[in-house]
Amino acid sequence: MAENNILELNNVSFKYEKETVVKDVSMTIQEGQFFGLVGPNGSGKSTLIKLMLGLLKPTKGSIRLFGVPVRHFKHWEDIGFVSQKANSFNSGFPATVLEVVKTGLVSKTGLFRFYNKKDREKAMKALKTVEMEAYSDYNIGELSGGQQQRVFIARALVSEPEFLILDEPTVGVDAKHVADFYKLLRRLNREEGITLLMVSHDIGTITEHASHVVCMNKTIHFHGASHEYNAFSNDDLSQLYGHPVQQLTHNHGEAEYND
Amino acid sequence: MIESFLTYEFLQNAALAGIMIGFVAPLLGVFIVVRRLSLIADALSHITLTGIAASLLLEKRINAINEWNPVYMGMAFSVAGAVLIEKLRKVYKHYEELAIPIILSGGIGLGVILISLADGFNTDLFSYLFGSVTAVSRSNMLTVFIITILVAAIVLLFYKELFVLSFDEEHASVSGVNGKLIHLMFIVMVALVIASAMQIVGILLVSALMTLPVAAALRIAKSFKQTIGLSIFFGELSVIIGLITSYQLSVPPGGTIVVTAILILIMAITYRKVSTQFSLKGEAL
Numbered sequence: 001m002a003e004n005n006i007l008e009l010n011n012v013s014f015k016y017e018k019e020t021v022v023k024d025v026s027m028t029i030q031e032g033q034f035f036g037l038v039g040p041n042g043s044g045k046s047t048l049i050k051l052m053l054g055l056l057k058p059t060k061g062s063i064r065l066f067g068v069p070v071r072h073f074k075h076w077e078d079i080g081f082v083s084q085k086a087n088s089f090n091s092g093f094p095a096t097v098l099e100v101v102k103t104g105l106v107s108k109t110g111l112f113r114f115y116n117k118k119d120r121e122k123a124m125k126a127l128k129t130v131e132m133e134a135y136s137d138y139n140i141g142e143l144s145g146g147q148q149q150r151v152f153i154a155r156a157l158v159s160e161p162e163f164l165i166l167d168e169p170t171v172g173v174d175a176k177h178v179a180d181f182y183k184l185l186r187r188l189n190r191e192e193g194i195t196l197l198m199v200s201h202d203i204g205t206i207t208e209h210a211s212h213v214v215c216m217n218k219t220i221h222f223h224g225a226s227h228e229y230n231a232f233s234n235d236d237l238s239q240l241y242g243h244p245v246q247q248l249t250h251n252h253g254e255a256e257y258n259d
Numbered sequence: 260m261i262e263s264f265l266t267y268e269f270l271q272n273a274a275l276a277g278i279m280i281g282f283v284a285p286l287l288g289v290f291i292v293v294r295r296l297s298l299i300a301d302a303l304s305h306i307t308l309t310g311i312a313a314s315l316l317l318e319k320r321i322n323a324i325n326e327w328n329p330v331y332m333g334m335a336f337s338v339a340g341a342v343l344i345e346k347l348r349k350v351y352k353h354y355e356e357l358a359i360p361i362i363l364s365g366g367i368g369l370g371v372i373l374i375s376l377a378d379g380f381n382t383d384l385f386s387y388l389f390g391s392v393t394a395v396s397r398s399n400m401l402t403v404f405i406i407t408i409l410v411a412a413i414v415l416l417f418y419k420e421l422f423v424l425s426f427d428e429e430h431a432s433v434s435g436v437n438g439k440l441i442h443l444m445f446i447v448m449v450a451l452v453i454a455s456a457m458q459i460v461g462i463l464l465v466s467a468l469m470t471l472p473v474a475a476a477l478r479i480a481k482s483f484k485q486t487i488g489l490s491i492f493f494g495e496l497s498v499i500i501g502l503i504t505s506y507q508l509s510v511p512p513g514g515t516i517v518v519t520a521i522l523i524l525i526m527a528i529t530y531r532k533v534s535t536q537f538s539l540k541g542e543a544l
């Protein structure tokens with residue numbers, strides 16, 4: 001096992017009930033990489049993310065985070081997560097944006113300790129990163145879907161994680177903000193050295209920005225550097241998606257979902 | 260009024276227990292409401308009644324436990340009911356809310372059998388159902404005091420865990436929060452508070468004291484902390500005004516407390532309506 005492995009999956013399989021949803025998946029993510037996880041709807045991407053985070057237990061195989069088996073992993077502050085369902089919360093929930101972002105510090109603050117002034121500053125800094133600092137006192141339910149999404153990214157960033165996992169964070173965000181969003185991700189990855197794993201079914205854009213790509217549909221069909229992925233032909237992709245796929249690359253963040 | 264308060268110990272007990280309950284019931288109520296668990300409060304109050312009936316029956320059959328206060332048996336049943344609901348929720352993974360009617364109807368069914376076997380509650384029944392200003396003994400009041408301190412301390416110490424769990428369970432889990440343990444602790448606290456509050460507001464209205472002040476606060480508050488503060492304020496207001504009018508009019512405090520809480524709720528809804536219209540007009544100008 002290499003020292004700088006952030007995530008290792010070894011022959012991981014999983015089924016909710018009878019049908020296997022994730023089958024024999026092995027992959028490794030190393031420090032500093034920007035991984036794109038792509039595949040059609042229902043291909044098991046979100047399930048795989050939940051397995052990585054210990055939210056589900058694999059029926060077979062092993063998962064390690066920072067070299068530690070996920071069930072023994074304790075340093076949750078090193079991981080930031082934005083769920084696909086992030087903004088399906090109860091929209092009448094009486095909480096301010098600031099209160100929500102501070103929950104990203106729960107693991108760092110520890111049992112029997114309270115948030116202090118420094119935590120508030122950290123939360124404001126994270127909000128600034130996603131350009132939402134003007135909304136800190138707003139009720140979370142008052143914001144638009146795209147704004148909420150940015151707040152949840154701030155919540156994931158506030159503990160200064162080394163590894164950030166995003167499950168389809170650009171769905172419901174308009175095209176202009178998608179471009180800004182990728183700019184933000186690139187900055188986090190290059191300047192702050194944060195390792196990224198981003199789920200997307202927008203193959204074109206993700207391969208343009210990510211350093212590595214995993215393509216899955218229950219099992220892994222491609223795993224490697226983005227530039228090698230471009231050699232992976234449209235025929236293979238169509239086979240994977242079950243219908244012809246028009247691969248739209250290098251169109252700089254226009255909205256395009258091969259759904 | 261003041262004079263009789265100083266003269267009669269029972270009034271002091273009721274007033275002090277009421278003030279503590281007016282604090283702690285809405286405090287837990289906020290978490291209950293935002294997690295959409297309001298019906299659990301109803302289920303637990305009904306199973307408290309079963310415990311009280313069981314205690315009264317035992318008292319009748321075995322003279323030795325004459326000194327027992329039925330409230331404690333009610334508390335034990337309420338806590339057991341809370342644990343049972345959690346177990347049932349796991350059995351019916353896709354129909355978690357089924358646990359509530361199962362416990363609620365089971366509690367009433369068993370309760371009514373026990374009541375009949377004990378030849379009816381006679382005068383007590385009414386005060387258990389709708390509360391009483393005379394039923395709180397000094398030792399009951401002290402029990403309520405201990406429960407209040409305990410619950411306030413736990414909510415303070417686990418505030419951030421309770422909050423993250425209420426807002427987003429999945430996020431709580433990937434933050435290393437032991438959701439199952441905290442939830443169990445929470446539901447046991449709810450059971451204890453319900454059995455405490457039952458003495459003042461009665462079994463049928465105890466869930467109202469946990470939810471109505473919160474419903475009013477939700478119309479006004481911006482933040483979660485404000486929601487908690489306002490809920491407690493409205494809860495105290497309802498209990499204090501309710502207890503005084505209950506004594507003056509000689510009616511059960513459950514009725515007066517809940518009616519006060521409803522009036523506060525109506526005022527909060529009106530306030531919100533008026534203030535949004537006002538701000539809309541302001542923007543139009």
Ligand SMILES: Nc1ncnc2c1ncn2[C@@H]1O[C@H](COP(=O)(O)OP(=O)(O)O)[C@@H](O)[C@H]1O
Pocket residue numbers: 016017021039040041042043044045046047048
């Ligand atoms: N909680 C669940 N219980 C049962 N089946 C599920 C559950 N969540 C997802 N599935 C099924 O697992 C498969 C993979 O789903 P998912 O991981 O969400 O795919 P993706 O994120 O790639 O769209 C789908 O067929 C979906 O219907």
Ligand SMILES: [Mg+2]
Pocket residue numbers: 045046047084167168
């Ligand atoms: Mg998904």
